[in-house]
Amino acid sequence: MEKDLICGMDVDPTVALTSQYNGKTYFFCSTACKEMFDKEPEKYLKKDEPSGGSCCCGCSF
Ligand SMILES: [Zn+2]
Incomplete structure (x- = not known):
């Protein structure tokens, strides 16, 4: 499994959205997370641990 940097959840690389x-290559659970990363990748790469445990895009764990 790969980690979604935006919401912190584990995503399956075979079905995840990706961004270079x-x-x-980074993996995302939804277009919402991918778009947030594409907008400000540096912001999300700086932090190791995502804050909070719930997904920004409303997907469930
Ligand atoms: Zn997500």
């Missing part, structure tokens, strides 16, 4: 940044 600095030569690395």
Whole structure:
């Protein structure tokens, strides 16, 4: 499993949305999370642990 940097949940790489940044591939649970990352990737790459446990996009754990 890969980690969604935006909401912190684990996502299955075979079905996740992806975004390329600095030569690395990042995985997201939804377009909402992907768009947030695409807008400000640095903001999310800086923090190791996402704050809060619930997903911003409303998907359930
Ligand atoms: Zn998410």
